Amino acid sequence: MPEGDVDAALAAAERELADGVEVPVGxxxxxxxxxxAGIVNLMTALTLVRAGYRVEVFExxxxxxxxxxxxxxxCTRGGGDGRMFTLTEADSYNSRSWPTxxxxxxxxxDHGWLVAKxxxxxxxxxxxxxxxxxxxxxxxxxxxxxxxxxxxxxxxGWDRLMASxxxxxxxxRDGILRLYTDDDYYRWHVDRNERIGATRRVLTPDQVRxxxxxxxxxxxxxxxxxxxxxxxxxxxxxxxxxxxxxxGVTFHWDTTITGxxxxxxxxxxxxxxxxxxxxxxxxxxxxxxxxxxLLRGTASHGQIMGMLGVWLTVPNVEPRLDHSVKIARKGHRxxxxxxxxxxGPDGEPILICGAGYGWTGTDPANIDSxxxxxxxxxxxxxIRRFFPKAYAAALETGMLAASRRICVxxxxxxxxxxxxxxxxxxxxxxxxxxxxxxxxxxxxxxxADAVLAAFTGRRHPMxxxxxxxxxxxxxxxxxxxxxxxx
Ligand SMILES: Cc1cc2nc3c(=O)[nH]c(=O)nc-3n(C[C@H](O)[C@H](O)[C@H](O)COP(=O)(O)OP(=O)(O)OC[C@H]3O[C@@H](n4cnc5c(N)ncnc54)[C@H](O)[C@@H]3O)c2cc1C
Numbered sequence: 001m002p003e004g005d006v007d008a009a010l011a012a013a014e015r016e017l018a019d020g021v022e023v024p025v026g027x028x029x030x031x032x033x034x035x036x037a038g039i040v041n042l043m044t045a046l047t048l049v050r051a052g053y054r055v056e057v058f059e060x061x062x063x064x065x066x067x068x069x070x071x072x073x074x075c076t077r078g079g080g081d082g083r084m085f086t087l088t089e090a091d092s093y094n095s096r097s098w099p100t101x102x103x104x105x106x107x108x109x110d111h112g113w114l115v116a117k118x119x120x121x122x123x124x125x126x127x128x129x130x131x132x133x134x135x136x137x138x139x140x141x142x143x144x145x146x147x148x149x150x151x152x153x154x155x156x157g158w159d160r161l162m163a164s165x166x167x168x169x170x171x172x173r174d175g176i177l178r179l180y181t182d183d184d185y186y187r188w189h190v191d192r193n194e195r196i197g198a199t200r201r202v203l204t205p206d207q208v209r210x211x212x213x214x215x216x217x218x219x220x221x222x223x224x225x226x227x228x229x230x231x232x233x234x235x236x237x238x239x240x241x242x243x244x245x246x247x248g249v250t251f252h253w254d255t256t257i258t259g260x261x262x263x264x265x266x267x268x269x270x271x272x273x274x275x276x277x278x279x280x281x282x283x284x285x286x287x288x289x290x291x292x293x294l295l296r297g298t299a300s301h302g303q304i305m306g307m308l309g310v311w312l313t314v315p316n317v318e319p320r321l322d323h324s325v326k327i328a329r330k331g332h333r334x335x336x337x338x339x340x341x342x343x344g345p346d347g348e349p350i351l352i353c354g355a356g357y358g359w360t361g362t363d364p365a366n367i368d369s370x371x372x373x374x375x376x377x378x379x380x381x382x383i384r385r386f387f388p389k390a391y392a393a394a395l396e397t398g399m400l401a402a403s404r405r406i407c408v409x410x411x412x413x414x415x416x417x418x419x420x421x422x423x424x425x426x427x428x429x430x431x432x433x434x435x436x437x438x439x440x441x442x443x444x445x446x447x448a449d450a451v452l453a454a455f456t457g458r459r460h461p462m463x464x465x466x467x468x469x470x471x472x473x474x475x476x477x478x479x480x481x482x483x484x485x486x
Pocket of ligand 1: 035036037038039040041058059060061073074075076077079082083084085089255256257258286287288289290291294307308309310311338354355356407408409410434435436437438439440441442443
């Protein structure tokens with residue numbers, strides 16, 4: 001059989017195995033406790049409250065509408081103020097590791113992704129990294145397909161929300177310009193975007209320069225205008241919290257949930273706050289990269305680790321950029337930079353730039369300062385090369401230094417998100433979600449739909465495709481003979 005056919009057969013067998021897994025759900029009751037108020041759970045809250053559920057949200061950090069220091073917040077509110085939806089927003093990153101299979105355990109300085117302090121990785125963290133590294137090509141391609149399917153389904157959810165609640169989307173910008181510095185990489189992405197129907201227009205370097213005067217000096221091999229949009233996520237989040245509160249959702253800010261109260265192993269019966277058991281009919285735990293304690297006892301525990309990104313903001317100087325941009329610099333430390341159009345505190349146009357992959361392992365605070373500096377320098381270098389005037393202005397006014405932010409994405413070894421369900425002692429469902437790597441914003445409407453599906457006993461592709469044991473089952477060949485080779 002040709003190699004391509006073998007790969008397709010293996011992918012089909014693995015997906016069939018994944019989809020055959022039992023998804024336990026309980027449909028009793030309509031009171032829901034949500035733990036975590038990042039974008040994933042807030043979008044879930046909206047879906048649930050509109051479906052008639054009574055929703056309470058518990059969040060460790062302060063109210064995101066306030067002006068607490070940015071370091072107090074999780075990934076969504078803690079980083080820069082821009083996020084994008086594209087149909088290819090997250091994919092399987094495992095292939096970046098080949099051929100040396102050490103991307104996560106090689107420092108950023110050494111052109112790897114390790115930002116954790118040297119020497120401190122546990123056996124569990126090293127095993128997770130090994131799972132990431134050893135993924136064979138056919139499986140990575142198949143998981144990418146599942147991620148893109150989730151993105152596409154989420155796109156329908158975003159369209160609906162824009163129609164029902166346009167006020168949430170102030171500052172919305174339609175369309176994304178993708179830029180590439182490497183010819184082969186560019187051509188590969190032209191094919192990929194066309195294949196999935198994301199392309200609006202393919203641009204030669206001259207067309208990029210002619211159509212986008214702000215990029216006149218940018219070193220590009222080509223560009224693609226693709227389907228997508230950007231929002232200023234902090235403002236979006238604030239409006240979403242306002243809307244949820246108006247619809248009856250109760251928020252408990254500055255409130256840490258320390259764990260799950262187990263009636264017996266595998267049967268949750270409440271969550272714990274300061275030793276007190278809080279009970280609801282259903283629960284959704286979506287702690288981002290911060291779930292190490294909270295998720296103990298679940299299959300998701302240990303599956304989600306941290307992947308840091310860095311942010312800088314510069315003024316959008318004349319001639320202004322009029323589209324949000326994604327810059328791919330193959331082989332560069334800031335290999336993918338998102339540049340989102342935004343508005344500063346005094347209404348001035350700004351460019352919010354985020355980039356970089358820095359693996360922290362389990363602890364999102366395990367960050368080596370030298371490696372972090374490398375990522376900031378890499379992002380600054382991209383801004384300098386693509387927007388030299390904006391860079392110079394930001395350097396001169398001190399904006400560059402003042403705008404430094406980091407945030408830590410929740411990431412999995414499979415690069416698939418996590419979706420776990422358990423039936424509670426009271427016959428409801430406890431759901432764990434998260435780990436959507438670079439696509440938490442993009443995928444959030446589909447996660448919300450998957451949660452509602454679980455509470456109502458409806459099947460949803462995410463229930464099995466994002467199952468936390470999927471990768472382990474594929475690697476063990478559990479129930480079917482899968483040839484797993486790199
Ligand atoms: C540079 C960069 C660029 C990105 N760009 C994009 C993009 O363009 N598009 C996109 O889709 N995604 C993007 N992402 C990824 C996206 O930001 C994340 O996937 C998303 O924000 C994760 O949201 P979340 O709700 O899962 O986690 P979080 O936002 O971290 O929310 C989890 C919340 O749970 C709270 N919490 C944790 N534990 C507890 C507890 N025990 N009790 C109470 N509360 C708790 C935390 O305080 C936190 O607020 C980007 C990420 C980076 C770093």
